[in-house]
Amino acid sequence: MTIDIKAATRSFLAQTEEHLVSYLEACVHCGQCADACLFYRTSGDPRHTPAYKLFPLARAYRQQKWPLNWFACKITEGDLLEWEDLIFDTCTMCGRCTEVCPMGIDIASIVGQARKAWADAGLGPRDLMAAAENSRDHGSPLGLTQEKLVDRVEWLADDDEVDMPLDKPGAEVMLTVSSIEAMKYPKSLSAMAKILNHAGVNWTFSTHGYESTNFGFLAGRSDIAATMLGRIVDAAEQAGVKTVVIPECGHAYGVMRWSGANILGRPLPFEVLHITEYIARLKREGKLKLKPYADPFTYHDPCQVSRRGGAAADARYILDGFATGFKEMTPTAELNWCCGGGGGVQAMERAADLRHKAFKIKIDQVEATGTGRLVSACANCRLTMDESKTYWNWGGALESLVEIVADHLEDV
Amino acid sequence: MSLLDFARGPAITVALAVFCLGVLWRLISLLGLPRAKDRSMRRAGASSDFANAIGGFVRHLWVPKGIGLTSRFAMINGYVFHLGLAVIVFGFAQHILFLRGLFGVGWPGLPTSIITLAGVVTLASLIAALVRRATNPVLKLISTFNDYFSWLVTTLPVLTGLLAVAHLGGPYETLLALHILSVAALLIWFPFGKLMHAVLVFVTRAETGISYGRRGVKI
Numbered sequence: 001m002t003i004d005i006k007a008a009t010r011s012f013l014a015q016t017e018e019h020l021v022s023y024l025e026a027c028v029h030c031g032q033c034a035d036a037c038l039f040y041r042t043s044g045d046p047r048h049t050p051a052y053k054l055f056p057l058a059r060a061y062r063q064q065k066w067p068l069n070w071f072a073c074k075i076t077e078g079d080l081l082e083w084e085d086l087i088f089d090t091c092t093m094c095g096r097c098t099e100v101c102p103m104g105i106d107i108a109s110i111v112g113q114a115r116k117a118w119a120d121a122g123l124g125p126r127d128l129m130a131a132a133e134n135s136r137d138h139g140s141p142l143g144l145t146q147e148k149l150v151d152r153v154e155w156l157a158d159d160d161e162v163d164m165p166l167d168k169p170g171a172e173v174m175l176t177v178s179s180i181e182a183m184k185y186p187k188s189l190s191a192m193a194k195i196l197n198h199a200g201v202n203w204t205f206s207t208h209g210y211e212s213t214n215f216g217f218l219a220g221r222s223d224i225a226a227t228m229l230g231r232i233v234d235a236a237e238q239a240g241v242k243t244v245v246i247p248e249c250g251h252a253y254g255v256m257r258w259s260g261a262n263i264l265g266r267p268l269p270f271e272v273l274h275i276t277e278y279i280a281r282l283k284r285e286g287k288l289k290l291k292p293y294a295d296p297f298t299y300h301d302p303c304q305v306s307r308r309g310g311a312a313a314d315a316r317y318i319l320d321g322f323a324t325g326f327k328e329m330t331p332t333a334e335l336n337w338c339c340g341g342g343g344g345v346q347a348m349e350r351a352a353d354l355r356h357k358a359f360k361i362k363i364d365q366v367e368a369t370g371t372g373r374l375v376s377a378c379a380n381c382r383l384t385m386d387e388s389k390t391y392w393n394w395g396g397a398l399e400s401l402v403e404i405v406a407d408h409l410e411d412v
Numbered sequence: 413m414s415l416l417d418f419a420r421g422p423a424i425t426v427a428l429a430v431f432c433l434g435v436l437w438r439l440i441s442l443l444g445l446p447r448a449k450d451r452s453m454r455r456a457g458a459s460s461d462f463a464n465a466i467g468g469f470v471r472h473l474w475v476p477k478g479i480g481l482t483s484r485f486a487m488i489n490g491y492v493f494h495l496g497l498a499v500i501v502f503g504f505a506q507h508i509l510f511l512r513g514l515f516g517v518g519w520p521g522l523p524t525s526i527i528t529l530a531g532v533v534t535l536a537s538l539i540a541a542l543v544r545r546a547t548n549p550v551l552k553l554i555s556t557f558n559d560y561f562s563w564l565v566t567t568l569p570v571l572t573g574l575l576a577v578a579h580l581g582g583p584y585e586t587l588l589a590l591h592i593l594s595v596a597a598l599l600i601w602f603p604f605g606k607l608m609h610a611v612l613v614f615v616t617r618a619e620t621g622i623s624y625g626r627r628g629v630k631i
Contacts, residue, residue: 018445019619026612029559031550046553104472104617261451310455310628331478
């Protein structure tokens, strides 16, 4: 394998935007971020300290900036190899470290940028890179081709007796899918359809832009990130929809809602809402009639929806007055712990052992609530938690917020 | 020219010039970098950028409740030596005289006994910070020359200042000269090392406050 150190350095140095450089220059090496990180808390390995993950980028930056370069050493192939697992396997870009950083450094965004350099050098976990390339070549990381989407949707519509329009002309809302849902939790798709139909929304799926997970972004492959975004944006523009709804997937929401316009270099001509934001809106507009739900459960915040997305309150608004058995875990909302599988870590086989171990934090959070049932609004979290649940042989239940809502719609 | 004359004269003058020009250069070269426009649609009802910048600064003054274990000791100790340094620099009568010479404004000083106490506490706090840095496995790994050297040039003025006030370890004039020279070292190092965080903290906290604030996140 050849490692293109020059490409990596070029990629590092291309990212000299003001905020990024300020972050790199400001770290005081206080180490407070370590305890905020689920991987450090699990492993106790000082290498997993979030601040340490910034070292290669900071080094690359210093070696070209006068007068800091008087004291700088060069970035090497060895550095790239040594830091690869820190930039990919042990960072879910959950952003929890930023909460405790006395300088307020957004480490997650720097890791996201740093991944580009590894990808440019020809490095990065093979399975994550393959997931990105599959997305580009086959429409989805998990083999959800156009044909398969049509198959799935027709099967679900038939099985669950729910209208699931595909490429419907004149729709106002375009619903996207996460292939994790489509392939592993397909009922999530029909659940979304039931809710939108119940509220009388004029919506559609599109066969031209459906996959909202963006493994190009997670793998540091900017080209694939733009391709994946472009498919949805083009489909939405052609259909003339006002709103694009992202399903239960945290990173899909983060990429489309907060990075999409920046990656494509133009404002998106439609609004982007996470499914929990959209359901909350329907409830606010009085279009959602729910039967009471009393089972005890607690809610896991997907990091990209709550801490890095700003939509923590919407999930609570949906549950308010409807789910009487809902009990918050501690810490919660923006301070919640990550599931361990965000940032593409879910797709990295070699990262599985540590992320399973890290899930103990979540188990303890749930156990402390006494509810025994963990509900989330992210299929990636759900899959991660499902696998880690098996690893720990944990008896708790896992469910999806959207499916619970769909199961408790009043007949209209 | 005596050592004291050198310290009071060319040394501190050059140090002040390096400090001012250095900080200015670091800031200009930083803030002059390209800044990508955020094209994402602001969350409806998000606070203004100004309010978010202030919020970002204030919220990072303390670790939020509920985040879980972090080192309370490190946080409190950090405040102790930062506030201690501020009391010494801006509260000691001789320092105020020096600052008045520079800026033309002065204010009443604190009693020397209080300054001495602040000096001792600050020194102890700085030593505790160093011991933690040198022994905690996380800090050991992430510490570089910059961290230790910055510690040194921060601690030396406190130590030499205390010695000069107490007339300990040598003739007063020599102690005072060493004290001023140690301050000169601090000023010269400031723009090149991590002491710049004293300026950058306003930039980074505000930027994080702004970028998350527009998403509707209070981080």
